[in-house]
Amino acid sequence: MKEKISVFVEKLKGLKDKLKHIAIKIKDNLKTKENKMSLYVVLGILGVALLFVVISAFRQDSSTQDDIQASQSGNAQTSKAQANAQQNNAPIGGGAGVVLQSQADEQLSRLQLPNQELESLIQKANILYENGHIDDALEVFDKIALYSQSLANYNLGAIQLVEKKYSQAIRSFDQAIAGGEDVSLSAVNAGYSALKLGDMEKFKHYIDVAYTNLPYSYGSPFYSYLYAEVLYYKNQYFEALSPLLNPNSKSYIQESDQLASEMFLVFGDDYNALEKLKQSRNPKDKFALGMLYARVGDYAKAEQTLRDYLVAHPEDYQAIWAKELVDIKARKFGSASATLKQLDELKIPQAYKIVTGLNENLFDVKLAQKKFWDRNFEHHRSLQYKILFYYAPYKVFNANEAFEILSEGNFNFGANLLEQSVDFYKRGGTISKINRNIAEGIREVYSGDLRKALKYFEGNAKQYPQYSVLYYDTGLLYAQFGDFEKAYSYFSRAYFLDNTNIFAGIFAIMAGQFIYQDTSRISASIATDFKSIDSLNQDESRFLQALFEYVVSGTSSSLSFPNTTAKKKAIYFAFDAVNAMNSGDIKKASEAFQELDKIFHKDLTTDIMLQVALNYGQDLQKISLRFSTAFRKGDFSNLHSLYYGGSLARELFVYLAFVTGNLSYVIGQLQDRLVVEDQSVNGILQALGLAYIYNREFEKAFSTYNDLIDKFGENDARTKFLGSVAAIGAGHYNNAVALLQISKIQSPVSFESRYALALLYQQIGNLRSASSLFATLDDKNFVSEFFDFKIDTSELIEALEKGQEQPPKPQKVSQKP
Incomplete structure (x- = not known):
């Protein structure tokens, strides 16, 4: 026996230098990323050589031979597993594998660690043998065999896990656990394998084993990270943060930051998650980093980070899909369009399905209160426009004649509400008849029934298409109804019929800005005509x-017309108010609106x-009680224009x-009015x-707009658009598509309709149509007030409810259960 041990020791010493030489080659292979199979061949040769030595030294003692073979095989398997793990860059519990990793030099150090431990044990056994303690020497060699076998089983399990042979991996990890070395580490990996197989009972069992044996890993460089992993799998997320934020060594810092980032995401702390992941030096983390930038709304950095990632991974279609969504959020619609076209041509399935919804900012009362004073109402300067x-004058052919008509029936108002057209000088019976029709229409305007007035004006414009005045008045009504597509058409026609009608030209520019029209031609013409x-x-x-x-520049050098003109017109006061607001x-x-209140006494719009x-800039939360009193006590003026205006x-x-x-109160007020209304319910339903x-x-809103369209003939694009908003809110996506398609046809330049349709088409997988619509929004500086989208998580939730592993999520840093 003594001779056998001596022979073994000498041969093992002789192989020491060879083992180190092989390790250096392994290091080179890892750094140069040579073929994995070539590396396995080298390791295999090493294993065969070691096996040959053991067999030749202990040919007559099969038991001892097996133990030493296991020891040397363990070294070979360690090298193989580490090489595999390095090529897959796989942290424990991660999506690609579960071998603990750090930087390349640390990995090589761990690669050589078993050899150093074995050398120390062999030296100890040799000293015992040389001093005659044969039995003690044999006991040490038993430990060498047991340790090597446990290590070999662990690394074999790691290799099998990387190769997705989960059942085999569990058996190997079971044998490693039985060996008693790093039980927690083996148990965590066995648990992960069970999770991949969908065996939740085994998963929980192994995590419990790992948790119970954590104290035995104390002091190891990976202890804090392993401790956090185990707590993570036990859903103790808050407790898992402490070891990650207070690691016991500098090892596995990158992995700790990655897991800490996930913990912060669990708590909804996107900013700390981002800060942790930003510390990662792993290029693969740029994908997750880009998605985190998107989560916090920094779409510029998200887009740049994802673009950098795609330079190194151009065929990562999951990242390409992610960037397309970021492009939509960043309003880079041209880029999103091109990406969708490419993905559609390649038949790449959607990595992230979306759900079209309404912009949450619409319903955020605190945000609305904060931004109320800067409220745009769909467009920059739109409230001012x-x-x-609202206060613009209507035009007539003969002001005196119109006043006489309007004065019939004690209907009185100031002369500053009408403008006389230069066509007044074209006297004749036809002009007089048209003038009377215009006056009747204006009577309806100032009675508050704009729908009746529109019938007069539109009918006149169709019957007498040569007169600019008729187109101007009709355009003004459409502008007050919010139909800026038609308003632009009528104002433009009015101006080109009569270039002295400067009001029509300026109003055409204003309406054109609402619908993103190029109005440079009209602007140049007005500048010349003046x-x-x-x-x-x-x-x-x-x-x-x-x-x-x-209108052209957004500012005006000439202010305060009411203070410098003898004839105080409503439009002058309105412009003074707009300039002051600007x-x-x-x-x-306030002074301007007080003057308007004198002209339009008890007018709801002027009163509001x-x-x-008067309350501008004050905290709306503090003055809400004051407005509540106004709503509930009826302090606001006559609501006639609310119903008919x-x-x-x-x-x-x-x-x-x-x-x-006060919304609930107002809804009740409108519902009560609807019951007793005996004239036109259209305006009441619009408000409702x-x-x-x-x-x-949303269901009530959808039903209301359906009634307006189907029963009461409100066929304008705006009503259909608001109906689509209600339909999307209620989840009636097919109805929303139909309404938006009609709205887009009636108002082809409506960017809100195009945007919503593009999102809905992408949602149902019609990528070609979505791409086409996004392309029409490129370079338009369009910001949607109404619509947004979210990632569809229904499949993820369904998988979790079934107890399955969670599918990949775009907002997750790495894929964990």
């Missing part, structure tokens, strides 16, 4: 010059704007009720539909 449209028009007095000319400057001069805005101006009164009334917490949307009663 709508105010100008020089040749001699029919305008000094005040009118100065006012129109200032209004034109404001510059933040609330005192001047005056109250808003244009869209501005309804928008202001409903939105103010929303931000001040909008109120239902803000109150998140």
Whole structure:
């Protein structure tokens, strides 16, 4: 026996240098990423050589031979597993594998660690043998065999796991656990294998084993990371953070940061998750990092990070899909369109399905209160434009004749509400008849029934298409209804029929800006026409010059027309208020609306704007009680224009009720009015539909807009669009698509309709149509007020409810159960 041990020791010493030489080759292979099979061949040769030595030294003692063979085989398997793990870059519990990893040099150190331990044990056995302690020496060699066998089984299990042979991996890890070395580590990996097989009972068993044996891993460089992993799998997320934020060594810092990032995501702390993952030096983490940037709304960095990742991984279609979604969020619609076209041509299935929904900012009362004073109502400066449209004068052929008609029946109003057209000089019976029709229409306007007025104006425009005045008045009505597509068409026609109708030209530019039209031709024409028009007095000319400057550039150098003109017109006060709003001069805005209140006494729109101006900039939460009193005691003026007037009164009334917490009261008020209404219910239903949307009663809103369209003939694009908003809120996606398609046909430049349709098409997998629609939004600086999308997590939730492993999530840093 003594001779056998001596022979073994000598031969093992002789192989020591060879083992180190092989280790250096392994290191080179790892760094240069040579073929994995070549590496396995080298390891196999080493294993055969070691086996040959053991057999030749212990040919007559099969038991001892087997133990030493297991020891040397363990070294070979360790090298093989480490090489495999390095090529797969697989952290414990991660999606690609479960072998604990750190940086390359640390991995090589761990690769050589078993050899160092074995050398120390062999030296100990040799000393015992040389001093005559034969039995003690044999006991040490038994430990060498047991340790090597446990290590070999662990690494064999790791290799099998990487190769997705989960059942075999569990058997290997079971044998490693039986060996008693690093039980927690083997148990965690066995648990992960069970999870991949969908065996939740075994998964829980192994995690419990790992948890019980954690104290035996104390002091190892991976202890804090392993401890956190075990707690993670036990769903003790908060407790798992502590060891990750306070590691016991500098080893596995990258893996710890990755897992800590996931923990923060579990707690909804996207910013700390981002900060942790930013510390990762692993290029593969750029994908997850880009998605985290997207989660916190930094779409520019998200897009750049994902683009950097795709340079190194151009065929990672999951990342390509992710970038397409980021492009939509970042409003890079051209890029999103091109990506969808490419993915559709390649027939690449959607990695991330989306669900189209409504923009949550619409319903955030605190956000609405904070931004109320800067409320755009769908477009930059749109509230200011709508105010100008509301107070703009109507045109007639003969002002005196019109006043006489309007005065019939004690219907009185000031002369500043009408403008006389230069066509007044074209006298004749036809002009007089048209003038009377216009006056009848204006009577309906100032009675508050704009729908009746529109019938007069539109009918006249069709019957007498050569007169600019008729197109101007019809365009003004459509603008007050919020149908800016038709308003732009009528205003443009009015201006090109009569280039002295500067109001029509400026209003065409304003309506065109709502619908993203190129109005440069009209602007250039107006700039030229001003020089040749001699029919305008000094005040009118100065006012129109200032209004034109404001519409084109957003600012005006000429202010305060009411203070400098003898004839105080409503449009002058309105423009003074708009200029004051634009510059933040609330005192001047309040004064302007007070003057308008004198002209339009008990007018709802004027009353609301005056109250808003008087309370401008104050905390809406503090003044909500004051507005609640106004709503509930009926302090607001006559609600006639709410029921029969244009869209501005309804928008202001409903939105103010929303931000001040009075929406439920207003809905009840409108419902009561609907019951007793004996004239036209259209305006009441329009207000109700909008109120239902803000109150998140989408089914009621959808039903209301359906009635407006099907029963009461409200066939305008705006009504259909709001119907689609209600349909999406209620989850009636097919109805939403139908309404949006009609709305897009009626209003082909409606970007909101295009955007919503593009999202819905992508949602149902019609990528070609989605790509085409996104392309039309490119370079338009379009921001949707109404629509947004989310990742469809229904399949993930279904998988979790069935107890299966969670499928990959775009917002997850790495794939964990």
